[in-house]
Amino acid sequence: MEMQSRNMSDIIEEYLKDILNDVKQVEIKRSEIARQFNCVPSQINYVIKTRFNLKNGYVVRSKRGGGGYIRIVKVDLVENPDLIDDLINAIGMDISENQGYQIIKNLFDDDILSQKEANLLLAATSRDALQVPTVEQENFLRARILVRVLKRLRLEE
Template sequence: MAGKNISDLIERYLKEILAENNQIEIRRSEIAGLFDVVPSQINYVINTRFTIQNGYIVESKRGGGGYIRIEKANLLDDGEVLDALISGIGNRLSQRDGQTIVKTLYENGLIDRREANIILAVVDKNAYDVDNDLTEVMRANVLVSILNHLRYEK
């Protein structure tokens, strides 16, 4: 396991469970105990690796009977997921987040490899000869437009 950090191991563990089930419900403290980490480490993994941009829907309930539910989003069948993805983009989008969204679209079969490469070219920082703030605004607008077109094409 050389080269793997604990966040990678936790992510892999949760994804292996998700591969067998449509959704999982976990308790932070149980997973933290399994990996001998603090519960906030579990929060970190979920907040950074199981986002809507990565194709996951996360719901949590706090308290004594609290849980965290992680579900692999079905982008093709659920317009609400596309709406959440668009909403998550907002008015600005970093190149990294744009690449993550394109990867998710590809992995969920919404776009093929060629389309993914074309969209990646559009979200590339070198595609715009303007300052970074305007680039992030333009990138967000273009990706939202693409997502809206996907909603009606498939």
């Protein structure tokens, strides 16, 4: 019953994350995964672009051509503190509440933030806390808060 309510993107995401639970990185061929899930290769691109990016705790590399592949690596900011700068750049000038949640969750999962710190940061960046007239202003404020926290974390490394 649950399978019917889930879309193909969710199923592909779950499949790849299950693999990444066991190993730090996975190399896939887009066409093979598309065949396996009976979908078009662009569906695989969509899942990787929207759900496996640095804001979600992943670095994706790809090689095009006949022997091409897509490599997805689960990053650990403790082992790769330079990625904090990349994450700051990825946040840029605005970030949605959902994307902010994902970043905070990854910082917690990587043991960079305690549960209490993560919960405080979630509260401080929530729509309810920011309460500004527009979504654009809200996303801008959330980005500024997260960038300042990340810069502080980088200094403490």
